[in-house]
Amino acid sequence: MSSFSNVSETAYHVDPAAYMYGGTANGADLEKKRYDQMGQAAQNRGLYLGDWRSDQTRQVQGTGLAGLQAAARGAPGAAQAEAARNTMMAMRGQQALAQSARGAAGIAGANYNAQRNSTGIQNTAAAQGAIANAQEQASAQNAYFNALGQARGQDMGQAQFDVDAQQRNMGQNDAAGLAYAGLGRGVTQAQLGASGAYQDMGVSQSQFTNDQTLQASLEQQKRDADLQNRIIGGAMQVGTAAAVLL
Amino acid sequence: MPRPGFQEAHWDSSTNPEAYDENGNLKPGYEITNQGPTVVIGGPADTFNKGIGGTPVAHDNGRVITNGAAIDPSSGMMMGAGGAAYVPKPVYYGGYQEGARDAVQQYRDAADAAGSRDIHADTRAADMTRMQQLAALDQIRQSSLGNGPSVAQAQTNYGLQGSLLASQAAMASGRGGNGAGSYLAGVGAAGAAGNVIGQGQLARGNELNAYRDLYASGGGAMRGADMQQHQYDVNNLINQRGINDKAQLGYEGMAGGVYSDALQANMKNENRYAGQSNYVQGGDFRQAQADAARRYDQEVTGIQAAATAAGTAAQVGSKFMDKKKKGGDDT
Numbered sequence: 332m333s334s335f336s337n338v339s340e341t342a343y344h345v346d347p348a349a350y351m352y353g354g355t356a357n358g359a360d361l362e363k364k365r366y367d368q369m370g371q372a373a374q375n376r377g378l379y380l381g382d383w384r385s386d387q388t389r390q391v392q393g394t395g396l397a398g399l400q401a402a403a404r405g406a407p408g409a410a411q412a413e414a415a416r417n418t419m420m421a422m423r424g425q426q427a428l429a430q431s432a433r434g435a436a437g438i439a440g441a442n443y444n445a446q447r448n449s450t451g452i453q454n455t456a457a458a459q460g461a462i463a464n465a466q467e468q469a470s471a472q473n474a475y476f477n478a479l480g481q482a483r484g485q486d487m488g489q490a491q492f493d494v495d496a497q498q499r500n501m502g503q504n505d506a507a508g509l510a511y512a513g514l515g516r517g518v519t520q521a522q523l524g525a526s527g528a529y530q531d532m533g534v535s536q537s538q539f540t541n542d543q544t545l546q547a548s549l550e551q552q553k554r555d556a557d558l559q560n561r562i563i564g565g566a567m568q569v570g571t572a573a574a575v576l577l
Numbered sequence: 578m579p580r581p582g583f584q585e586a587h588w589d590s591s592t593n594p595e596a597y598d599e600n601g602n603l604k605p606g607y608e609i610t611n612q613g614p615t616v617v618i619g620g621p622a623d624t625f626n627k628g629i630g631g632t633p634v635a636h637d638n639g640r641v642i643t644n645g646a647a648i649d650p651s652s653g654m655m656m657g658a659g660g661a662a663y664v665p666k667p668v669y670y671g672g673y674q675e676g677a678r679d680a681v682q683q684y685r686d687a688a689d690a691a692g693s694r695d696i697h698a699d700t701r702a703a704d705m706t707r708m709q710q711l712a713a714l715d716q717i718r719q720s721s722l723g724n725g726p727s728v729a730q731a732q733t734n735y736g737l738q739g740s741l742l743a744s745q746a747a748m749a750s751g752r753g754g755n756g757a758g759s760y761l762a763g764v765g766a767a768g769a770a771g772n773v774i775g776q777g778q779l780a781r782g783n784e785l786n787a788y789r790d791l792y793a794s795g796g797g798a799m800r801g802a803d804m805q806q807h808q809y810d811v812n813n814l815i816n817q818r819g820i821n822d823k824a825q826l827g828y829e830g831m832a833g834g835v836y837s838d839a840l841q842a843n844m845k846n847e848n849r850y851a852g853q854s855n856y857v858q859g860g861d862f863r864q865a866q867a868d869a870a871r872r873y874d875q876e877v878t879g880i881q882a883a884a885t886a887a888g889t890a891a892q893v894g895s896k897f898m899d900k901k902k903k904g905g906d907d908t
Contacts, residue, residue, distance in 0.1 A: 344580050348605055356602040360672060367683075374687075389702075396709070403716060405726060451742070458735035468726035469784075472717050476795050479710040483802055486703035491809050494698040498816050505691065505824040509831075512684065516831055519671055519680065520838055526672070527845050530665040534849055537663030538856055545860050549867045556871045560878040567885040574889040577896055 345536075350529040352522045359522035363515040370511030378500040380493050389485075396478055402471035410463025418456040422449045583608040602672055609666070662857050665849045670839040677839035684832040691824035696817055698809065707802070714795045721788035729784045733777025740770040 352359035402408055425445040432441035579585045586596035586607035596607040603609070670677035719725050744766025748759045 344582075347608070351605075356604055357598050357600050357672075360600050360602065363671075400709075400713070403713065454738060455735075458731070458738055462728060462731040462735060465726040465728040465731045469720070469728060469788075472713070472720060472725070473791055476710060476713040476717060476791075479706055479713055480795075480798055480802065483703050483706040483710055486706050487700065487802065487806055487809065490698045490700045490703055491813075494696055494809075494813050497696045498813070498820055501694070501696070502820050502823075505820065505827070508687075509824065509827040512687070512828065512831055516680075516834065519676075519835075522672065523668060523670055523838060523842055526668040527842060530668055530846075530849055533663045534665055534853055538853075541662055541856075541860065545863065549863065552867060552871060556874060560874060563878050563882050567882050567889075570889050571885060574893045574896075577893055 343536075345529075345532055347529065350525040352518055352525065359518050362518045366511045366515035366518065370508045370515065373511060374504050374508035376500070376504050378497055380496060382489075385489065389482075392482055396475065396482060399471050399475040399478055402467060403475040405464075405468050408464055408467040408471075410467055411460045414456045414460030414463065418453055421452045421456075425449050425452070579608040582606070585609075600672075662853055662860075665846070665853065667846045668842050670835060670842055677835050680835045681832045684828045684835065688825045688828035688832065691828060692821050694817065694821050696813070698813055700806065703806070707799070710799060714792065714799065717788060717792045717795060721785060721792045723785060725788065727781060727784060729777050729780035732780065733773060736773035736777065737770055740766055740773055743769065 348354045353362055355361075425448050429438070429441040429445040432438045584596070584607050586603060586609050587593045590597040590601055596604055598604055667674075671680055716725070744763060747762025747766060
């Protein structure tokens with residue numbers, strides 16, 4: 332059998348590391364775990380939706396809505412304040428005119444006129460103020476309702492934008508997570524194929540070597556048997572020759 | 578024996594843990610040549626050996642059913658006439674026996690998580706504004722019923738006040754005459770007051786109509802917004818389902834792919850074992866044929882030798898008898 336040992340010694344010894352993903356026994360496992368972690372990180376990426384600008388102006392908007400609400404409920408408005416201020420100024424004017432009168436009869440007449448005119452001014456201002464206030468309140472009711480509608484539309488739009496953004500983010504996260512999972516699976520597939528190839532190679536090399544060994548063994552057995560037969564034949568010939576000589 | 582440059586590792590990692598890493602995989606530089614105990618040929622499948630879904634398969638890690646090939650108990654190698662044949666190790670998905678099942682579970686968990694996600698729209702601010710708008714609309718409704726502010730009423734009051742003052746002034750200017758001027762002034766003032774009231778009622782009617790119109794159109798606007806919100810909600814739900822389905826299908830597909838990969842690997846394992854078994858049996862068959870041929874030759878040679886010996890003996894015997902008849906040596 333020594334003559335065959337050289338054959339087996341020349342057989343190529345494959346490097347098992349060549350069949351290992353990343354060149355190490357656990358290379359595929361480590362790489363798959365890395366992809367899994369990246370996939371999970373991608374899958375769980377959050378989205379910050381805070382918007383301090385619109386939050387601030389929403390508060391301003393709320394303050395404005397509160398003012399409109401008060402006006403719609405009949406709170407004293409600008410027209411009423413204006414009427415009160417104008418009335419005050421008109422009455423001071425009348426007092427100044429009265430003080431400018433001379434002589435007892437003149438002063439008495441001036442005071443009478445000033446008092447009568449002041450009453451008239453007050454009544455007129457109060458009536459016109461009431462008209463303006465009613466107009467303000469009616470207008471505020473309409474404006475308040477419409478402004479609330481605008482605010483609600485914006486609130487709805489903001490909420491919808493947030494949902495859209497979160498869903499878009501989720502879709503992107505899913506795509507990335509799936510892509511990473513696919514990479515991890517690809518690593519495992521590659522290692523699976525390489526491990527199978529390694530086993531196939533072992534089988535192939537083993538069969539190749541064993542075929543040679545078996546062939547050599549059979550031939551040797553045949554040679555041994557032939558030699559044995561020839562020895563027997565030779566012995567027989569010797570026996571026959573001896574018999575002839577006897 | 579391991580190949581040059583490699584150290585022997587036992588198939589059972591608990592026997593020599595230094596040859597295995599923390600994941601149970603063989604470290605570089607180690608090699609298993611002894612595949613461990615074998616399963617009795619024709620015996621039951623190893624109950625510890627489970628394929629995907631728990632289906633028993635014909636071999637376990639280091640435990641081999643050889644389908645008739647002889648096994649060397651000391652080495653675990655298949656023994657044939659050509660010597661020891663390599664016993665292939667089973668190749669598992671993920672490198673270990675439960676690898677496929679774990680991977681499938683991992684992907685299925687991800688699929689389940691993806692399928693049950695839901696994103697709710699935060700409509701609290703919009704809902705609160707809607708409630709305020711409803712209250713504002715109710716106030717408009719009160720105004721449309723005559724319970725709110727009235728510009729027409731205020732204007733009427735103002736007109737009546739002016740008319741009264743004008744009447745007083747006219748009546749005062751008629752004093753000192755025959756009273757006819759004062760009377761006529763009073764009649765004129767009454768007519769003016771009646772005109773103011775009539776116009777005020779007309780204005781009031783228009784005013785209430787305007788409130789009713791505002792109330793109806795406001796209700797319509799709110800209904801439109803409510804419908805819009807509902808559509809948002811429904812669309813969000815549909816979109817969410819679509820996103821979830823897409824991800825769920827993706828992960829389920831991967832789980833199915835793992836099954837497929839593991840199935841292919843298991844079949845190749847079986848093919849490898851069957852092929853090796855056939856190979857070993859083929860070697861045995863060739864050896865048996867050679868043995869039979871050799872035995873035949875030996876038998877023929879034996880027969881020839883026996884015949885030759887018999888012939889030679891007969892020849893020798895004949896010559897001996899001839900010599901005896903001729904009075905030769907009687908030995």
